[in-house]
C-alpha cells in the first residue's frame with residue numbers, strides 16, 4: 001500500500017483504522033507479520049464505502065473474524081485486513097413458528113455469544129459450536145464442525161457483500177457445503193464478504209440447551225491443550241482417519257521448531273509456546289506433512305488458512 005493510498009484511507013473517515021498492525025494480535029496462534037492496514041468497520045454501510053475505495057484504488061483486502069483458523073506469514077500482508085464489528089454483530093429472531101425459529105446472526109458476532117444467546121431464547125441446534133473461538137462469518141466460511149455436526153447443516157441462507165458493494169442474500173440450496181468449506185453453487189466465494197447468516201433452529205428448554213453446551217465444553221477439556229495459543233486442528237482429517245491419530249502414530253507429539261510445538265495433549269494442535277514466528281509454525285507443519293507422508297503415504301492438508309502475500313516477499 002503506497003503513501004497516497006494510506007492518505008486516502010486516513011481521509012475516508014473510517015471508525016477504526018490502524019496502519020502496520022501486527023497480525024499476531026489478531027489471531028489465536030499469536031504469530032505472523034503485519035497488515036499494512038487493519039480496519040474495523042461498524043456497519044454494512046461503512047463496509048460498502050470502504051470496499052468502493054479499496055476497489056477503486058486496487059488495494060487488496062481480506063476479511064477475518066477472530067483469527068482462530070488463520071496464519072499470516074512473517075512478511076505480512078500488503079493490503080487491508082477488515083474485521084466486522086458493531087452493527088455486524090447483531091442477533092435477532094426473524095421468524096418464530098411453534099417449534100422452530102429463524103435466527104439472523106451478524107457475521108462479526110462471536111460464536112460463544114451466539115450460542116449462549118440462542119440458549120437464552122430457547123433455540124436449539126448450535127450447541128456443538130460451544131468452545132469454538134471463532135465468529136459467525138468464520139464458522140460459516142469454514143463450515144466449522146464438531147462432534148459429528150457442521151454449521152452448514154443449520155444454515156437457511158447467507159448475506160454477502162461483493163467487492164463492488166452489492167448485497168446478495170443466497171439461500172442454502174444455492175451453496176456448496178463441504179468439509180471445512182463453503183462455496184457458491186456456481187463458484188468460490190472469492191473476495192465476497194459474509195455479513196450475516198440465517199440459522200434454522202428448533203425450540204427447546206433453555207436449561208436443556210445450557211446443559212448440552214456444558215457437556216460439549218466438558219468433552220473438550222482434556223482432549224485439547226487448555227489455554228495454549230493455537231488455531232485448533234491444524235490439518236484437515238484425511239478421509240476415514242484423523243490427522244491427530246496419524247501425527248501421534250508418527251511419534252511427533254511434543255516435537256518442536258523454535259517456540260512452535262506439536263501439543264503433547266493433541267497431535268493435531270500446533271501450539272505457540274511463546275514467541276514462535278509464522279516460519280517456525282510452518283516449518284513444523286512441513287515436518288509433520290513429510291513424516292506422515294513417509295510413514296503412511298497420506299498427504300495432510302492444512303485446515304488453517306495460510307495467508308501468503310507474494311508482494312511482501
Ligand SMILES: Cc1cc2nc3c(=O)[nH]c(=O)nc-3n(C[C@H](O)[C@H](O)[C@H](O)COP(=O)(O)OP(=O)(O)OC[C@H]3O[C@@H](n4cnc5c(N)ncnc54)[C@H](O)[C@@H]3O)c2cc1C
Nearest residue numbers: 065066067068069070134135137138139144145194231232
Ligand atoms: C482452541 C480452538 C478450538 C477449535 N475447535 C474447532 C472445532 O471444533 N471445529 C472447527 O471447525 N474449528 C475449530 N477451530 C478453528 C476455528 O475456531 C474455526 O474454524 C472458526 O470457525 C474460525 O472462525 P474465525 O472467525 O476465527 O475465522 P478466521 O480465522 O478469522 O478466518 C478463517 C477464514 O474465514 C474467512 N472469513 C472470516 N470471516 C469471514 C467473513 N465474514 N466473510 C468471508 N470470509 C470470512 C477468512 O478470510 C479465513 O479465510 C478451533 C480453533 C481453536 C483456536
